[in-house]
Amino acid sequence: MNYWLVKTEPETFSWDDLVKKGEDIWDGVRNYQARNNLRKMKKGDGLLFYHSGKNPGIVGLAEVSRENYPDPTANGGDWSVVDIKPVRRLERTITLKEIKENPLLQDMVLVKSSRLSVQPVTKAEYENILKLFL
């Protein structure tokens, strides 16, 4: 089981939208690194659901419900999507600020390469994030 962080602008697609829909296709990724990460995802992998923009931070836990298949929104081009479904909302938002301030989380891709929209997260990082609100 692997862990990932997926970013979205809440104005475009938020955690609440995902909960409302119950399941959603994670489409529109047009970055090779992000796409390659999508392709490595296995059903049941854990996802940290991250809101960018105003008050950036992790708001919920989700999981991969369907492994990668071709992106129906791509006009040609070799792009992939996965389906994801919500697991639960976090008790509170884990802000980018506190992630940056936490010595245990300094190696997260989020801290080092903030623009990548689909990122791998280590098991240790995932567990350390859970500890922040459990």
Place this chain on the structure above:
DNA sequence: GCCAACGTTGGC
């Protein structure tokens, strides 16, 4: 709204 970081494009 600004700007730094990064990815992509295209001329040579």
Place this chain on the structure above:
DNA sequence: GCCAACGTTGGC
């Protein structure tokens, strides 16, 4: 294949 120009992302 290099690199300048440009576009986009996303934090602040």
